[in-house]
Amino acid sequence: MVSGCSNKLCVDRSWCRARGYSMSDDKFSFVIYMIHACADKWDKTPSEVYKAIKESGCLDEYLIPFYDILHTQSTDFMVEDIAEYLRERGVSRI
Numbered sequence: 001m002v003s004g005c006s007n008k009l010c011v012d013r014s015w016c017r018a019r020g021y022s023m024s025d026d027k028f029s030f031v032i033y034m035i036h037a038c039a040d041k042w043d044k045t046p047s048e049v050y051k052a053i054k055e056s057g058c059l060d061e062y063l064i065p066f067y068d069i070l071h072t073q074s075t076d077f078m079v080e081d082i083a084e085y086l087r088e089r090g091v092s093r094i
Contacts, residue, residue, distance in 0.1 A: 027067045041079045056089045
């Protein structure tokens with residue numbers, strides 16, 4: 001967990017800055033929300049979901065760079081879209 005953060009699961013913002021992404025509070029909140037939405041739908045822990053989306057590239061190649069479009073979609077659509085992203089990269093529904 002990032003120092004001073006009250007979220008149950010945090011993404012280290014320095015990781016994003018090192019890749020040239022600006023991690024605004026809105027993007028950060030969106031990523032955390034989607035991690036928890038996927039965890040709830042898939043009956044997994046947020047940590048398990050975070051690990052899968054980070055290792056698959058979903059976080060830095062999809063969710064963060066395309067936030068402006070993705071955050072306008074429904075939660076159900078996004079959970080299924082993330083699942084499809086993971087499947088296409090050989091990650092089964094964790």
